[in-house]
Structure formats: structure tokens, C-alpha cells
Amino acid sequence: MASQGNQQQLPSGILWLRENLFPNWWNALLTVVVVWLLVELVWSLADWVILHAVWGAVDPEGLVPYDEQWRLLLSAAVVVGLVIVTMVRLARGSALAAVWAVGAVFIAVIMWDMVASIETNASPEACRAPEAGACWAVIGDKYRFILFGRYPFDEQWRPLLAMVIFIGLIVFSCLKLAWKPWLALVWAGGLVVCAGLMYGGFWGMRFVNTELWGGLPLTLILSVVSCVLAFPLAIALALGRRSDMPIVRAICVGFIELIRGVPLITVLFMASVMLPLFLPSGVTIDKVLRALVGITLFAAAYLAEVVRGGLQAMPRGQYEAADALGLTYWQKMATVILPQALRSVIPPLVNSFISTFKDTSLVVIISLTDLLLAAKVSTADPLWRPYFVEIYVFVAVIYFIFCFSMSRYSQWLERDLARGQRRDARQKVAVMARSGPEGGGA
Amino acid sequence: MTDVTRPGRPAAGSLLYNRTARAIVYQVVLIATVIAVGWWLVDNTLTNLRQQDIATGFGFLTNRQAGFAISESVIPYNETDTYLRAFIVGLLNTIKVALLGIVLATLLGTVIGIARLSPNWLLRKLSTAYIETIRNIPVLLQLIFWYTILTETLPRPQQALQAFDSVFLSNRGLFLPAPVDALGWWLALLGLLLSIPAVIWFRRVARAHQDRTGEAWPTGLISVGIVVGLGVLGWLAGGAPAAFTSPELQGFNFRGGARVSPEFLALLIGLTLYTAAFIAEIVRSGILAVSHGQTEAAMALGFGRGLTLRLIILPQALRVIVPPMTSQYLNLTKNSSLAIAIGYPDLVSTMNTSLNQTGQAIECIAIAMSVYLAVSLGISLFMNWYNARIALRER
Numbered sequence: 001m002a003s004q005g006n007q008q009q010l011p012s013g014i015l016w017l018r019e020n021l022f023p024n025w026w027n028a029l030l031t032v033v034v035v036w037l038l039v040e041l042v043w044s045l046a047d048w049v050i051l052h053a054v055w056g057a058v059d060p061e062g063l064v065p066y067d068e069q070w071r072l073l074l075s076a077a078v079v080v081g082l083v084i085v086t087m088v089r090l091a092r093g094s095a096l097a098a099v100w101a102v103g104a105v106f107i108a109v110i111m112w113d114m115v116a117s118i119e120t121n122a123s124p125e126a127c128r129a130p131e132a133g134a135c136w137a138v139i140g141d142k143y144r145f146i147l148f149g150r151y152p153f154d155e156q157w158r159p160l161l162a163m164v165i166f167i168g169l170i171v172f173s174c175l176k177l178a179w180k181p182w183l184a185l186v187w188a189g190g191l192v193v194c195a196g197l198m199y200g201g202f203w204g205m206r207f208v209n210t211e212l213w214g215g216l217p218l219t220l221i222l223s224v225v226s227c228v229l230a231f232p233l234a235i236a237l238a239l240g241r242r243s244d245m246p247i248v249r250a251i252c253v254g255f256i257e258l259i260r261g262v263p264l265i266t267v268l269f270m271a272s273v274m275l276p277l278f279l280p281s282g283v284t285i286d287k288v289l290r291a292l293v294g295i296t297l298f299a300a301a302y303l304a305e306v307v308r309g310g311l312q313a314m315p316r317g318q319y320e321a322a323d324a325l326g327l328t329y330w331q332k333m334a335t336v337i338l339p340q341a342l343r344s345v346i347p348p349l350v351n352s353f354i355s356t357f358k359d360t361s362l363v364v365i366i367s368l369t370d371l372l373l374a375a376k377v378s379t380a381d382p383l384w385r386p387y388f389v390e391i392y393v394f395v396a397v398i399y400f401i402f403c404f405s406m407s408r409y410s411q412w413l414e415r416d417l418a419r420g421q422r423r424d425a426r427q428k429v430a431v432m433a434r435s436g437p438e439g440g441g442a
Numbered sequence: 443m444t445d446v447t448r449p450g451r452p453a454a455g456s457l458l459y460n461r462t463a464r465a466i467v468y469q470v471v472l473i474a475t476v477i478a479v480g481w482w483l484v485d486n487t488l489t490n491l492r493q494q495d496i497a498t499g500f501g502f503l504t505n506r507q508a509g510f511a512i513s514e515s516v517i518p519y520n521e522t523d524t525y526l527r528a529f530i531v532g533l534l535n536t537i538k539v540a541l542l543g544i545v546l547a548t549l550l551g552t553v554i555g556i557a558r559l560s561p562n563w564l565l566r567k568l569s570t571a572y573i574e575t576i577r578n579i580p581v582l583l584q585l586i587f588w589y590t591i592l593t594e595t596l597p598r599p600q601q602a603l604q605a606f607d608s609v610f611l612s613n614r615g616l617f618l619p620a621p622v623d624a625l626g627w628w629l630a631l632l633g634l635l636l637s638i639p640a641v642i643w644f645r646r647v648a649r650a651h652q653d654r655t656g657e658a659w660p661t662g663l664i665s666v667g668i669v670v671g672l673g674v675l676g677w678l679a680g681g682a683p684a685a686f687t688s689p690e691l692q693g694f695n696f697r698g699g700a701r702v703s704p705e706f707l708a709l710l711i712g713l714t715l716y717t718a719a720f721i722a723e724i725v726r727s728g729i730l731a732v733s734h735g736q737t738e739a740a741m742a743l744g745f746g747r748g749l750t751l752r753l754i755i756l757p758q759a760l761r762v763i764v765p766p767m768t769s770q771y772l773n774l775t776k777n778s779s780l781a782i783a784i785g786y787p788d789l790v791s792t793m794n795t796s797l798n799q800t801g802q803a804i805e806c807i808a809i810a811m812s813v814y815l816a817v818s819l820g821i822s823l824f825m826n827w828y829n830a831r832i833a834l835r836e837r
Binding site: 251260265273274276358365375396 | 465468469472473476483486487489490491493560561562563564565567568574575577578579580581582583586587590591594776777779780782783790793794797803804807810811814815818819
């Protein structure tokens with residue numbers, strides 16, 4: 001604060017430095033220490049991740065050949081540039097997204113040749129050199145298994161296509177123009193096409209049993225399909241919890257609190273071990289479907305609480321106005337309350353979806369080969385034994401990209417909705433949205 | 443409200459259009475459906491169990507030997523003990539990791555949450571980066587990662603990393619010196635436990651004294667004194683034991699001292715780092731929720747920085763922090779069930795072993811679920827009570 005007097009004389013950059021990095025002596029000391037640690041960390045990370053990394057047996061040493069290193073340096077420079085553009089807020093919103101997209105395409109183009117050579121030349125020999133850093137060659141060797149599990153190798157274009165459709169559906173649903181009732185039809189159509197692609201058995205596509213499904217498509221199927229199925233159930237539960245009828249309310253509260261009180265893993269155990277016992281003898285139900293039932297029930301309880309938050313945040317006037325018009329309960333809910341309430345809870349709904357996406361990794365414990373188990377199995381290969389860090393980093397980055405982009409979308413949407421309608425109810429919802437699906441409690 | 447008063451309805455239809463009557467019908471139908479479905483499921487289950495020759499009932503808990511070993515336990519346990527004791531061992535292991543995790547995650551989360559509000563730009567961005575990275579990667583992946591790091595990259599016991607000649611870290615776990623079992627330590631523990639009601643009583647007395655005379659005692663210092671004093675008193679009363687055993691390398695592993703298994707360590711690290719990221723956000727929003735005017739008003743009244751924080755900011759911030767914090771504590775406890783993926787013998791893990799041995803899936807899963815449910819509901823009730831106690835009393 002001593003700088004107040006000579007603020008005019010100082011250029012803005014130095015002023016910013018003084019206020020944000022050196023406001024007083026202990027912060028200055030802290031800054032110096034943190035910068036020193038960061039430089040050390042970034043340097044050793046860069047050394048491990050890029051400079052001494054083994055990208056496959058491109059040359060006898062296995063390190064990136066001298067002639068090709070410019071590709072890495074250029075890519076790194078582009079990434080640094082993008083990060084700087086983002087942090088100093090040169091571009092915002094869709095412009096920023098476009099900048100990143102252009103950067104990603106650029107990197108993809110300059111890296112393509114090298115990556116293509118990695119795929120064909122992966123070998124663990126080069127990684128065993130004493131000065132070798134990260135062994136990315138292991139990814140080159142294993143990525144098909146990590147991404148698609150034990151799905152027949154020649155048919156892996158089908159889960160790839162299904163995955164693209166899934167991601168397309170998710171991105172499409174993020175657009176406001178798609179928030180119409182017909183979105184449900186689009187989803188139904190998309191899911192049928194994906195199921196067709198995954199199962200096959202027609203048009204010359206080999207039939208592939210769910211036992212062979214795996215990797216990222218399985219993770220996406222489990223999280224997306226269970227959320228889609230859980231959504232109507234959640235609305236019913238939320239309405240039931242706010243119903244005047246005591247027995248309906250008791251059943252809904254009981255279900256929601258039971259599920260929210262236990263870990264997902266016990267629900268998954270129940271689905272995988274007890275479900276076969278519940279059904280008439282002779283009826284078998286496949287493993288993926290069992291996991292799907294478990295995750296759906298679990299997600300429904302959490303989604304129901306989010307929907308209930310939206311219902312509660314609706315001003316009483318809306319309920320009363322609908323009653324005054326003489327609408328029946330279902331007319332009131334379908335035409336007046338739900339459209340507004342659901343729209344206002346979309347940000348926390350997205351957060352719930354992120355949680356479900358992360359939670360699907362628990363199917364590892366009932367041994368479905370999702371993205372995580374595929375990675376774990378890959379680390380067990382004795383040939384690539386010491387290089388588990390690379391594999392886990394690869395998978396973590398995939399999870400991170402999905403979750404981070406969705407959480408950014410949800411934050412943006414929250415601000416956008418709050419700006420659109422500055423009314424009491426909206427602000428209440430925004431407060432609830434901030435606490436997220438994991439916050440609050442009933 | 444009801445349509446009964448509307449003219450022109452046929453008398454016979456009035457019951458059909460009566461909301462109360464319809465509500466009763468709906469609920470009767472719902473109950474009937476639930477009972478019918480339940481009956482069908484139970485019937486199927488019993489038929490299936492009979493066909494597979496699986497016993498039913500909870501008899502196995504007390505009259506069958508578990509017959510499996512559990513790698514670590516708080517209470518004495520061996521393979522000839524009953525299933526009930528195996529479950530209790532698992533439950534205690536869950537409680538052990540959850541309690542430690544909650545304490546550590548709260549400490550780390552608070553530090554990171556405050557760092558997010560630091561005037562230092564670098565610190566702010568670093569803590570944001572930490573939170574975003576940790577929150578967007580599944581906790582199970584993190585647990586498996588830490589476990590693999592601890593078991594694959596750490597050296598064997600012969601080449602263990604060591605500190606002070608008595609702390610050893612190897613792929614068999616962390617070995618620490620431990621006090622030799624003696625009466626004094628137990629009395630010290632008793633003293634520490636007794637200090638809790640003593641401090642509460644002292645605070646009440648000090649409060650009453652301040653209300654009466656306006657004089658404030660240094661309650662913080664005296665409270666610390668009571669805790670330390672009673673602990674030391676217990677230790678002295680038990681003859682002041684001072685014997686420690688240090689771990690020593692014998693053959694391929696260490697003997698003596700206390701061992702922290704890599705499973706436990708990985709679970710604790712993973713859960714702490716993961717939950718701390720969520721707690722940091724809660725702490726940050728709690729502090730931000732207290733308007734700056736409160737600080738300024740306190741300063742204007744002559745409160746110092748420490749007093750402002752303790753008497754003005756914290757009580758108000760806690761009101762915002764406590765409810766979401768509770769659900770984070772519950773989440774940590776529930777996430778500790780992922781221990782099964784890395785082989786730490788918690789409740790779910792022992793349940794799974796018992797399930798595979800006895801085939802009594804329903805009983806085993808029911809036990810695990812009801813334990814978690816009881817813990818969750820218990821903590822929720824306690825927190826509701828606490829919340830009501832600290833809620834804003836408007837006049």
C-alpha cells in the first residue's frame with residue numbers, strides 16, 4: 001500500500017508486478033521461492049516429458065532424432081502461447097475456443113509424421129537407457145488397447161465412430177438452440193445408432209458381445225446412457241419428494257437418502273451380485289447392463305436432489321398462477337414449472353454428469369474393462385513394466401480433458417443464465433449451482 | 443382448492459374429481475405395486491438361493507470361522523475368529539483411514555483455500571491449478587497411481603530411504619519408532635480425552651466471568667495448557683515410560699517399531715489430496731461470503747487482526763462452510779471404500795472376501811450398506827443439530 005503515492009509515475013506492468021507479486025516483504029520472499037521451485041519443477045518435467053523422452057524407436061537411440069526436435073519445440077511454444085493468451089485474457093469465450101482449436105490443429109499437423117512413426121516402431125529397448133526420460137513409446141504400443149479394450153482389433157472403427165457420435169451428442173446438447181423437447185428424439189436416435197454400431201450383427205458388421213466392449217467408449221456409454229436413463233427417474237423422484245401425498249413422499253425420500261448414504265461401490269456390488277438373484281432363475285443379465293442399472297440408480301438419486309433444488313427455487317407465484325388458470329397437476333408441471341426449473345438447474349446438472357463420468361471408473365472393481373481398467377491391465381505387461389506412470393498420465397489427461405471442459409462449460413453457462421435473467425429465483429439457483437452436486441446436502 | 447364446490451358436476455363424479463380421494467387411491471396403488479414387486483423379487487431370490495444351496499440369515503456372522511487373514515488390524519484378529527470380528531476389523535480400518543483423512547484434508551484444504559485468496563498472484567494461480575487438476579481426475583485413478591508409485595518405485599527394504607536412523611520408507615511401507623506398550627501411555631491418552639470436557643467447562647466459566655466483570659482471560663493459552671497438562675500428568679502418573687522400539691532390518695523386512703502399510707499410505711494420500719481440493723473451494727467461498735464491511739467495522743471498533751478473524755470473520759464464515767464441509771467428510775468416508783482396489787482391508791474389502799467365501803451376497807452387502815447409511819445419517823443428524831446451533835439468530 002506504500003506504492004499509493006507514486007502510482008501515476010509507474011508503468012502499469014510494474015505496478016501490476018508490485019501489487020500481485022511483491023506487495024510486502026514476506027510475499028516477495030514467497031514469490032521468489034515459488035518461482036525458483038517452479039523453474040526447477042518445470043525444467044525437470046520438460047526434461048522428462050519432452051527432452052529426454054523416448055517416442056518410439058525412431059532412431060537407434062530411441063530419442064527424438066535431432067532433425068525432428070523442432071516439431072516438439074514448436075508445439076511446446078504454441079502451447080505456451082495459448083496458455084499465455086488464455087491467462088492474460090487476450091481472447092474470451094468462443095474466440096478463445098477458436099484460438100485453441102486452431103492451435104490444436106496446428107500441433108496435430110506438425111506432429112503427425114512423428115506420431116505415425118511411433119505407432120509402427122514402439123519398442124521398450126530405448127526406454128531402458130539410463131538417461132531416458134518419459135517412455136511415450138509405451139503409449140504408442142498400448143493406445144489401441146487402452147482406448148478400445150478387447151474390442152476386436154479390425155472392428156475398432158465402430159467404437160470410434162460411436163464415440164464420435166456420443167461426443168457430438170454431448171456437444172450438441174450444450175448449445176442453447178438444442179434445449180427443446182425434440183432433443184430427446186435426437187438422443188434416442190443417436191443411442192440407437194451407437195448401440196447398432198457397438199453390437200453389430202448386420203450389414204456385414206460382426207456381432208460383438210458386451211463382454212468385449214471396453215476402453216473409452218465403454219466409459220462414455222456407462223456415463224452417458226446412465227445419465228440419460230436417470231434423468232426421467234430423477235424428475236419423478238424430485239416431484240415425488242415434493243408431493244403432498246405422504247406415502248409417495250416417504251418412498252421417494254427413502255430411496256434418495258438410502259442411495260446418497262452409501263458408497264457407489266456397494267450399489268455396484270448389489271447390481272452385479274444381487275441383480276442375478278432377484279430375477280427369475282434362468283434369466284441372465286449381462287455385466288455391462290448390470291453396471292448400467294447400478295450407476296443409473298445412483299445417478300438418479302443425486303440428479304433428483306438437483307432437480308428438487310430447481311423446483312424449490314421457483315417463485316410461489318408460478319405455482320399459484322398455474323393453479324389459478326385451472327391447470328391440472330401434470331399440466332402445471334409439464335408446461336409451467338418443469339421447463340423453467342430444469343433450465344435453471346442445467347449448470348449443476350452438468351456438474352452431476354461430470355461426477356458420474358468420473359464415478360464410472362469404479363466399474364474397475366466389478367472388472368469391466370473401462371478406460372481405467374484397460375490402463376491398469378496395460379501396466380501389467382512385463383515388457384513395459386516400469387512405465388506405468390506414462391500410461392496413467394495418458395489416461396488422466398483423457399479424463400481431465402472431458403471433465404475440465406464440461407466444468408468450464410457449466411461455469412460459463414451459470415454466468416450466462418444469471419446475466420440473462422436477473423431475477424430473484426435465478427440468483428437463488430446460481431447460489432445452489434455454485435455449491436454443486438456434492439455440496440449442500442438436504 | 444378442490445373442484446367439489448364447482449357447480450354442474452354430476453354427484454357420482456364428485457368422488458372421482460376429489461383430490462383427497464384421488465390421492466388416497468394413487469398411494470394405495472403405489473404401495474400395492476411396491477409390495478407386489480418386492481414380493482416377486484424376494485420370491486425369485488429365495489428360489490434362486492435354494493437352487494444354488496446357499497444358506498440364508500445372519501447366523502454365519504457368529505457361528506462360522508472367517509478363515510481368511512487380514513493384513514492389518516487395529517484389534518487382535520486371526521483366521522479362527524468369526525465373520526463378525528472380521529467385519530469389525532474392516533470397519534475399524536475404515537474409521538482409521540477416514541478420521542486421519544478428514545483431519546489432514548481439512549488442514550491441507552484450508553491452507554489451499556486461503557492461498558486462493560492470497561494477494562500473491564503466483565500462489566493464487568498455483569492453488570487454482572492444483573484444485574482444477576485434482577478435481578477433474580477420478581479419485582480411483584489417483585489411488586491406483588499412488589499405490590503403484592509406492593510399491594513400484596520405492597526401493598526394497600534393504601535399500602530403504604531413511605531419516606534420523608529410525609524412520610524407514612520402502613516398498614513394504616513406512617516404518618516408525620513406536621513407544622513400548624506401558625501404562626503411562628494409556629493414562630496420557632486418558633488425560634487427553636478428559637481434557638476435552640475440561641476445556642469446555644473452563645470456557646464456560648471464562649465466558650461467565652467475562653459477562654460478569656468484563657475481564658477476558660487468555661482462554662486460548664489456558665486451554666492449550668489444560669490439554670498438554672492433563673496429558674503429561676497422565677504420563678507421569680503412569681511412571682513416565684520412555685522406552686521406544688526402533689524398526690531394524692532383519693532379513694528381507696523390518697522388525698519392531700510401527701508399520702504403516704503402503705496400502706494405507708496410498709489410500710490416505712489419495713483421499714487427502716482429492717478431498718482437500720474440494721475443501722479448498724468450500725473454505726474460499728466461505729471466507730468470500732463474509733462481506734468486507736464486517737472486517738472494516740471490526741477494525742473501526744478497535745479489534746485487532748487476530749480478534750477480528752476469530753470473533754467476526756470465522757463465526758460467520760463457518761455458517762457457510764459447515765454444511766458443504768460435512769458432505770465432503772461423508773464423501774471421503776464413502777470414497778474410502780475404494781480401498782478394495784488397492785488391497786487395503788476396509789469394510790467393503792472384508793465384505794467382498796466374506797461374500798466370495800460364503801456366497802451370502804445379500805447379507806454381506808446389506809451389512810456394508812447399513813453401516814455406511816448409519817454413519818451418514820448419524821453425521822447428518824449431528825450436523826443439522828450443529829447447524830441449528832450456529833445458525834444466524836435474527837432479532
